[in-house]
Amino acid sequence: MYYAAKALELLGISMIAVGFIIKYPKLMDPKLLLGALICFGAGWVIEKYILQ
DSSP states (O other), rough: HHHHHHHHHHHHHHHHHHHHHTTTOOOOOOOHHHHHHHHHHHHHHIIIOOOO
C-alpha cells in the first residue's frame, strides 16, 4: 500500500509537470490541474492517515 500511495503522488506531480510543459506560454488546463491535485492528495492521504 505504501508504494501505491507513492505512485499516486508521483502521478500527480508528473501530471502537473506535463501540463505545464504542454501549455507553456499559456496557463495550464484547470481540469488537468484538478486531476493532478486529486491524485496527489489521494496518495498523500493514504500515506499519512491510512498507513500508520
